[in-house]
Amino acid sequence: MESDVLVVxxxxxxxxxxxxxxxxxxxxIRTIHEAGDGQEALAVMNAHKVDLVLTDINMPKMDGLQFLxxxxxxxxxxxxxxxxxxxxxxxxxxxxxxxxGAAGYVRKPFTADQIxxxxxxxxxxxxxx
Amino acid sequence: xxxxxxxxxxxxxxxxxxxxTMLGVxxxxxxxxxxxxxxxxxxxxxxxxxxAGDWAGTGxxxxxxxxxxxxxxxxxxxxxxxxxxxxxxxxxxxxxxxxGSVKTDMEAHLGPLGLSIPTVVxxxxxxxxxxxxxxxxxxxxxxxxxxxxxKICLAPSGRSPHVMLHPGGAPACALDV
Numbered sequence: 001m002e003s004d005v006l007v008v009x010x011x012x013x014x015x016x017x018x019x020x021x022x023x024x025x026x027x028x029i030r031t032i033h034e035a036g037d038g039q040e041a042l043a044v045m046n047a048h049k050v051d052l053v054l055t056d057i058n059m060p061k062m063d064g065l066q067f068l069x070x071x072x073x074x075x076x077x078x079x080x081x082x083x084x085x086x087x088x089x090x091x092x093x094x095x096x097x098x099x100x101g102a103a104g105y106v107r108k109p110f111t112a113d114q115i116x117x118x119x120x121x122x123x124x125x126x127x128x129x
Numbered sequence: 130x131x132x133x134x135x136x137x138x139x140x141x142x143x144x145x146x147x148x149x150t151m152l153g154v155x156x157x158x159x160x161x162x163x164x165x166x167x168x169x170x171x172x173x174x175x176x177x178x179x180x181a182g183d184w185a186g187t188g189x190x191x192x193x194x195x196x197x198x199x200x201x202x203x204x205x206x207x208x209x210x211x212x213x214x215x216x217x218x219x220x221x222x223x224x225x226x227x228x229g230s231v232k233t234d235m236e237a238h239l240g241p242l243g244l245s246i247p248t249v250v251x252x253x254x255x256x257x258x259x260x261x262x263x264x265x266x267x268x269x270x271x272x273x274x275x276x277x278x279x280k281i282c283l284a285p286s287g288r289s290p291h292v293m294l295h296p297g298g299a300p301a302c303a304l305d306v
Binding site: 010011012013014016017020058059060086087088092108109110111 | 146147150151201204205206214215218219221222225226229230232233241244245246
C-alpha cells in the first residue's frame with residue numbers, strides 16, 4: 001500500500017531536498033505534503049490522510065515539539081509516526097521529543113541512506129488512517 | 130576558558146561535513162583570523178543566527194552572490210543564476226546546519242544553548258556592527274575561486290544585540306542574539 005508523507009520545515013530548501021530524497025528511497029510513497037510550520041502541518045493533517053511525518057524542531061509560529069505534542073494528544077493522529085529532522089543534537093530537545101512520542105530523529109546534515117534507514121521500518125508499520 | 134581552538138575545530142569540521150553531505154563538495158579550509166566587533170562594510174550575501182544560554186552570541190556566513198548561487202545549485206540540484214528567495218533560503222539552511230552543529234559541540238563546554246531562526250541579507254554597501262565587545266573567530270573556506278567566510282562570537286550572557294546599518298548609517302533592525 002502506498003503511503004502519504006508530510007514534510008514540515010520552515011526551510012523550503014530542506015523541504016525540496018527531503019522530497020527528492022524520499023522519492024529516491026524507492027519506498028511506496030503516493031503523496032508528499034509540505035508545511036512550513038506546526039500550524040500549517042496540523043491544517044494539512046486535518047485536510048489529508050497522512051501516514052508518516054518528518055518535522056524540523058526549530059520553526060516559527062508552532063515549533064516541532066509543540067506540533068508533536070498536538071499530534072500525540074489527538075486520538076485521530078496519535079498512531080502516526082513522527083520523525084524529527086533537526087540540527088539539534090543536544091540531549092534536551094531530542095530527549096523531549098522522544099518523551100513526547102517521536103518515532104526517532106535524524107540530525108542535519110543527513111544523507112539519503114540515513115533517511116531511508118530511519119523510515120523503512122516506520123512506513124512498513126505505519127497504520128493508514 | 131580559551132574557546133578559540135575549540136571553535137576553529139568545530140567550525141572547520143561542521144562546514145566540511147555540511148558541504149560534503151548536503152552539497153557533495155569537498156571545501157578547502159583557508160586562513161583563520163579574529164575580528165573585533167567594529168562596524169564593517171559588506172557586499173553580497175550575509176546570514177546571521179543567534180545562540181543563547183549561559184553563553185550567547187551570533188554565528189554568521191558571508192559570501193559573494195556567485196557563491197550563494199553555486200551553493201543553492203549544488204544543494205537543491207537546480208539552476209541558480211541570480212540571488213532569489215530560493216538562494217537565500219539555501220544559505221539560511223546552510224547557516225542553520227553549520228552553526229547548529231557548532232552549537233551541539235559547544236554545549237559540551239558551555240551548557241545548553243538555544244538556536245534562533247536564521248536571517249539572511251543580500252545587498253551592496255551595507256554595514257554590520259556587533260554592539261558587544263566580544264571577539265569573532267573567523268574561518269575562511271575556498272570553493273574554486275570563491276570564498277565563504279564563517280564566523281562566530283560567543284561570550285558569557287548579558288551582551289547586546291547585533292545591529293545592522295543601512296549605507297546611510299541609520300539603524301535598520303536589531304537581530305536578537
